[in-house]
Amino acid sequence: LAKTTQPISMDSYEGQEVNITCSHNNIATNDYITWYQQFPSQGPRFIIQGYKTKVTNEVASLFIPADRKSSTLSLPRVSLSDTAVYYCLVSNNAGNMLTFGGGTRLMVKP
Amino acid sequence: NAGVTQTPKFQVLKTGQSMTLQCAQDMNHNSMYWYRQDPGMGLRLIYYSASEGTTDKGEVPNGYNVSRLNKREFSLRLESAAPSQTSVYFCASSERLYSGNTIYFGEGSWLTVV
Numbered sequence: 563l564a565k566t567t568q569p570i571s572m573d574s575y576e577g578q579e580v581n582i583t584c585s586h587n588n589i590a591t592n593d594y595i596t597w598y599q600q601f602p603s604q605g606p607r608f609i610i611q612g613y614k615t616k617v618t619n620e621v622a623s624l625f626i627p628a629d630r631k632s633s634t635l636s637l638p639r640v641s642l643s644d645t646a647v648y649y650c651l652v653s654n655n656a657g658n659m660l661t662f663g664g665g666t667r668l669m670v671k672p
Numbered sequence: 673n674a675g676v677t678q679t680p681k682f683q684v685l686k687t688g689q690s691m692t693l694q695c696a697q698d699m700n701h702n703s704m705y706w707y708r709q710d711p712g713m714g715l716r717l718i719y720y721s722a723s724e725g726t727t728d729k730g731e732v733p734n735g736y737n738v739s740r741l742n743k744r745e746f747s748l749r750l751e752s753a754a755p756s757q758t759s760v761y762f763c764a765s766s767e768r769l770y771s772g773n774t775i776y777f778g779e780g781s782w783l784t785v786v
Binding site (some may be wrong): 592593594596598603604605606607608611612649651660661662663664665666 | 675705707713714715716717719722728731762764766769770772775776777778779780
């Protein structure tokens with residue numbers, strides 16, 4: 563049973579805002595929500611993390627509704643270099659394993 | 673800063689051969705992980721170690737063994753390699769086994785089993 567559900571892929575154009583939503587219906591009370599970015603032939607790297615409401619850093623914003631059953635990663639004004647796979651991560655129900663879902667493959671077009 | 677270091681970067685094995693992937697982290701993290709990533713797919717957890725001296729199975733442990741040699745090092749062994757184990761392997765670490773901690777990944781090890 564998947565812990566998180568994300569769209570498989572998304573397309574966008576340079577300069578647009580991109581929103582990627584992740585569903586995590588069984589999130590535990592003490593779970594944080596973390597998003598990672600992965601470029602081809604590289605390991606994933608941390609983008610942003612939050613527990614509730616809104617978090618913003620220099621590269622992205624993360625919106626988490628009150629029920630915390632989903633989260634939305636917002637990338638403002640994407641560029642070609644934002645083409646990557648984006649993963650949201652919460653802990654697994656069984657023993658707190660940190661398992662990744664399938665990720666969302668974002669393609670930014672000129 | 674080295675972070676998480678994996679060796680080897682590339683390896684070709686024949687079916688039935690054995691090998692060990694080495695991983696070391698210099699961030700004094702308690703928890704370490706091995707993931708595999710098949711082409712075009714997401715990451716799947718093979719084994720993890722919550723702390724020095726402990727290891728646990730992840731989602732896809734069959735065909736693998738691990739050793740948490742000390743706090744810094746976590747190795748992954750393929751006893752009898754199979755073509756289905758052709759994949760990219762990522763070692764990772766975090767301060768603790770908790771979703772609130774950032775996971776840091778190595779650069780990956782590309783393994784081909786022929």
